Amino acid sequence: MVEIARLKNDADAAAERLLADGAVIVENVAEGGLVEQILDDLRAPFDAYGDKFANDFNGYRTRRCASILAHSEAAADIIAHPLVTGVADRVLKRHCVNYRLGSSTAIEIHPGEGAQELHRDDDFYPIRIPGVEFQISAMWALTEFTRENGATRVVPGSQDLRDIDAITEDEVTQAAMPAGSVLFYLGSAVHSGGQNNSDAPRTGLITTYSLGWLRQEENMYLSVPRERAERFPEHVRRLMGYQSHGAHLGVFPGDPDDHWFDA
Numbered sequence: 001m002v003e004i005a006r007l008k009n010d011a012d013a014a015a016e017r018l019l020a021d022g023a024v025i026v027e028n029v030a031e032g033g034l035v036e037q038i039l040d041d042l043r044a045p046f047d048a049y050g051d052k053f054a055n056d057f058n059g060y061r062t063r064r065c066a067s068i069l070a071h072s073e074a075a076a077d078i079i080a081h082p083l084v085t086g087v088a089d090r091v092l093k094r095h096c097v098n099y100r101l102g103s104s105t106a107i108e109i110h111p112g113e114g115a116q117e118l119h120r121d122d123d124f125y126p127i128r129i130p131g132v133e134f135q136i137s138a139m140w141a142l143t144e145f146t147r148e149n150g151a152t153r154v155v156p157g158s159q160d161l162r163d164i165d166a167i168t169e170d171e172v173t174q175a176a177m178p179a180g181s182v183l184f185y186l187g188s189a190v191h192s193g194g195q196n197n198s199d200a201p202r203t204g205l206i207t208t209y210s211l212g213w214l215r216q217e218e219n220m221y222l223s224v225p226r227e228r229a230e231r232f233p234e235h236v237r238r239l240m241g242y243q244s245h246g247a248h249l250g251v252f253p254g255d256p257d258d259h260w261f262d263a
Contacts, residue, residue, distance in 0.1 A: 001173050002156040011086025014184060018091060022159040022189035030078050030140065030180040039142050039203065041072035042106050061113035067223035068104035068205065076236045079104060079207050084138050087184055088209045095132050095211055097246045101239040102135055102210035103217040107193065108203045109150040115195040118164050121208060122187030124217065135187035135210040142203040144179050149202040150194035151176045152183055158190035212245035
């Protein structure tokens with residue numbers, strides 16, 4: 001079993017290891033108070049959604065809440081955390097002018113939930129371009145992740161596009177980490193939620209960041225009310241998609257880069 005590298009809070013080192021291994025962990029990034037605030041903000045939507053997202057893929061003992069910025073303003077501080085954007089800059093901006101927040105989903109795995117099927121997050125895009133990563137993911141531990149309570153399962157090196165069906169259990173490791181830590185993995189890396197054999201839920205927040213010329217998985221303009229979006233600082237609004245991609249894609253009057261008259 002190949003373990004996931006654990007690094008200090010350094011975007012250069014994390015991005016380099018992410019590209020090499022497909023995954024990397026940085027521990028104790030978010031402060032406890034911020035994590036607790038996000039958990040408090042998510043309690044009501046978790047309860048309101050209940051099992052609406054339940055299916056064979058998501059699980060039947062797992063609660064999910066999407067469009068996190070519609071429910072937690074505090075979550076913007078980790079969605080746009082300097083470490084995350086620093087890693088995304090180094091990995092994604094080699095292939096785009098800017099990138100977007102592709103999706104944001106909180107996942108609460110309850111006791112008795114089985115392991116999710118292994119998958120790649122970028123498989124919903126219909127093509128691949130050799131040498132180009134379409135997205136990266138950041139899984140934040142809002143509670144401690146352990147092997148017992150369902151820490152995310154990852155197959156290091158699986159950005160080589162090996163056949164998922166041929167992967168054996170000895171290739172799979174788990175991202176055990178303290179609350180406030182973050183697991184980065186490539187969109188092409190094979191992973192899944194883990195099995196919860198403990199007596200308490202484990203809660204994580206997964207955010208994806210995709211190349212700016214790709215369609216976002218989650219429609220941020222419709223899922224987060226405009227009046228709420230306007231309360232976020234500009235760098236968060238840009239991540240949500242309130243910016244063009246260069247002078248010719250997604251331009252609009254009031255574009256923060258003033259590309260409207262360049263298109």
